[in-house]
Amino acid sequence: MSDWPKVRLHVVTGKGGTGKSTVAAALALALASHGRNVLLCEVEGRQGIARMFDVDPLPYEERRLATGLKGPDGTPGTLHALHIDAESALLEYLSMYYKLGRAGRALDRFGVIEFATTIAPGVRDVLLTGKVFEAAQRNSRNKKATQYDAVVLDAPPTGRITQFLNVNNELAGLAKVGPVKSQADTVMTLFRSPRTAVHLVTVLEEMPVQETSDGIDELRRAGLPVGGVVVNLVRPRDLDADDLAAAREGRIDAEQVRADLKQAGVEDGDDLVEGLLSEAADHAERRSLEDTQREIVAGLDVPSYELPRLAGGVDLGALYELAAELKRQGMA
Template sequence: MRARDTDWEGVRLHVITGKGGTGKTTVAAALALALASAGGKVLLMEVEGRQGIAQLFDCPPLPYEERKVAVAPGTPGRAGGDVYALAADPESALLEYLEMFYNLRHAGRALTRLGVVDFATTIAPGLRDVLLTGKAAEATRRKVAGRFVYDAVVMDAPPTGRISRFLNVATEVSGLTRMGPIRGHADTVQSVIRSPQTAVHFVTVLEEMPVQETLDGVAELRGLAKGGLQLGGIMINMTRPVGLSDDQLAAAAAGTLDVQDIALGLKAAGIEDSLGPAGNLGLAGSLAAEVSEHAIEALAQREQRHKLDEAGQPRYELPMITDGMDLAGLYLLATALQEQGAA
């Protein structure tokens, strides 16, 4: 039913990780919008209990319930689909699990009051994870009248440092085999996560630390990839246009820009006397200094971009939105992802 092929055709669960603060929540939301723009229904899910999605879409805190938060931008001749959101937490997921498998909603409430749910999810961190990934797997597979409820699910997942453990639930809960049904549940979840239906995307910015974390994360997940986990794209977030040729970049970074030239350029643009009095930098001089700083930064970013080649995964660039992140900004990011074939 899609309007055209995308790089991730067949993927129905998109997991978004990356270093903290690089834009995981923002990029997850943009990807959800991009995926929904073909007219489908997409679920955007967060698992860290931070209410980042509600903040981003400027709506009240999300309950443990799927709520429509946005309409996607359409494509020519086709209206955009809907983005639903869910803030999942392990406690609610456990209660839901108990209800689904044992019809235990009321017992579940009593267990909550007694602190048993807290207790269970605290002593067994692997259990927390399997409940959260389990919820994502359930939403991904959910069908009504033989049709998938969601065309795609996008998960705003834990950061790079915790992602492989988070996704490797089968091993993590192996100590819990006494809880037989959870074991079976974990196996089902793994079969979804380690299938061509799932891809793990990395968000980064072009700075040393996030790029290194991305490369480390990719290498770590490659280990799991042998078990069927599919690596996705690398989303380079907050990029800025450079606007200088290679020669200009090199000269500016080396501080050898010709200030007289700049002054002449300014004069041609109607700005006189930009050289200032002798001994003073003047406008042309300050401009040269600024351009030089910009060039040094641009070259450093180029080096980081080059380093990302090592990951050997498809890359997408998302521009820096300079006038505040709102729905319009998210639409711009969603369009960028679509134009590059990510959705």
């Protein structure tokens, strides 16, 4: 059973370097594996989805990435992707609200679109979030558009997520009335509802965990719904507490290590044994620091999930592996 059965929009954020884009992609796959139709969106212009799924760079339109992700009852799930850029969103917006078809494209050639979205970052965020809102809120009356059971947004980093989602506050001094203000107000009805959850990705290091804690506090002050915390890149926990303490305190018997190496057919030597003991001490110290940060995460009063550090890095197969882990832990 999923911990978030009522959530339609999953927003994934995290400090740079924590792997938030990987987690967003894995979460989208996990949701689709329930036999659902899922859309994975990105808004930072990095074409991260295309790289992770090894496809050509995505245009400003929805593209199917994966099919046949069958749910328990055999219903096939499908994953689509959408790369949202502010300039294309503004052209679409001008065409929709002001009927500026060719004129809008002419403005783009003169650089007016880039100018407008640069000097007014609040407007830029309204355009980006508005497209996400439209995908999440589609209904059966729009026969031509694909209907999605869930939308996963690979969002900006933790330090900017509240500003990005709290679009009507950002527009307060910029647009008091009109379609831009109306769109921002409409978007906020979804972002502040139980149909949205903002999930934060961290690693077990002091700075990312602190930023996650601060991000949760900031989201709550803004009235935005906090989801879960995904602890990414977790090291294997193969050694018990006694072995870790012995490694950390330098109490491992070097002669026993040398004998074990010899029994395994490995040529021993002082450099090899000393290197192994040094690695063991570093690992034990790292584990101790991680356990301290894990306790802090546990005290954040939100559901938490852990994803392993994969030795071979993250390719498409690894994404499916991480998706299965999120599903097993109940995030999807």
